[in-house]
Amino acid sequence: RPSQLSDNTLRKATIALISHDEMKGRMADFVIDYEHELAKFQSILATGTTGKLIQEVAPSLADKVCRYHSGPKGGDIELATEVLFDRCHVVIFFVDPLHPHPHTEDIRVVFGACMIQDEVRILSNESQARAWMDKRVRGT
Numbered sequence: 001r002p003s004q005l006s007d008n009t010l011r012k013a014t015i016a017l018i019s020h021d022e023m024k025g026r027m028a029d030f031v032i033d034y035e036h037e038l039a040k041f042q043s044i045l046a047t048g049t050t051g052k053l054i055q056e057v058a059p060s061l062a063d064k065v066c067r068y069h070s071g072p073k074g075g076d077i078e079l080a081t082e083v084l085f086d087r088c089h090v091v092i093f094f095v096d097p098l099h100p101h102p103h104t105e106d107i108r109v110v111f112g113a114c115m116i117q118d119e120v121r122i123l124s125n126e127s128q129a130r131a132w133m134d135k136r137v138r139g140t
Contacts, residue, residue, distance in 0.1 A: 004139030010040040015090040016079050017046045017054060018071065018110070023094035024050070026126050028057045030094075033130075035060060037137040045088055047075035076106035080113035083120055091122045092129045 005013075015038065019027035027050060031038065035058045038044060044064045046054055051067030069075040082088040091114055095107070114122035123129040134140050 005136050007040055010137065011042055013041055013089040014043045014045060014082070014087060015041045015092065016082070016088050017044060017050055017092050018076070018079065019050050019053075019094035020071075020096035021049070022096040022098075023126075024053055027094050028053055030092075030126060030129060031058050031061070034133050034137070037133055039064070040137065041090075045079055045082055047071045047079065048073070071106060074106075076110050080106075080109045083110070083113040083117055086117065089120060091120065093122065093124050094126060094129075095124050 017027065017031070031054050038058070038061055041064065043066055044051075044054065044061060045066050045068065048067050048070040051065050054065050055062040068078040079088065079091070083091065091110065093107075093110060111122065111124075114120045121132065123132055
C-alpha cells in the first residue's frame with residue numbers, strides 16, 4: 001500500500017474538520033498550512049463555527065465546506081451520522097482535553113462512529129493531523 005493517497009482517491013474522499021473553541025486558533029493555522037492539500041478532497045464537513053473559520057482563513061475552500069450545526073447544537077451528531085453512512089472518510093478533531101464540555105456524550109458519538117467504520121481515519125490532535133497530512137496527502 002503506497003504511503004501517499006492518490007489525487008484520484010482524495011477527489012472521492014470527504015474530510016471533516018472539528019475543533020473545540022479553545023483549539024480554533026490551531027485549526028486556523030492547520031487549514032492555512034494545508035489549504036492546498038485540503039482542496040484535493042471532494043468536500044470538507046465541519047461543525048458550524050469551525051466551518052465559518054475555514055471559509056474565512058481559506059476562501060479558496062469556501063465552496064467545498066459544508067457547515068453543520070455547532071457541536072453543542074447537534075453538529076457532532078450530524079457528522080457522526082455522515083461517518084456511519086460512509087459519507088465521511090477522515091475526521092480531524094482538535095479536542096481540548098483541559099476544559100470540560102457540556103456535550104461530552106456527543107463527542108463520544110463521533111469517536112464511536114469512527115471506531116465502527118474500519119476505513120475511517122480519526123485524528124484527535126494537531127500533531128497527529130499534521131503527520132498524517134504530511135505523509136498521506138503531501139507524500140513527504
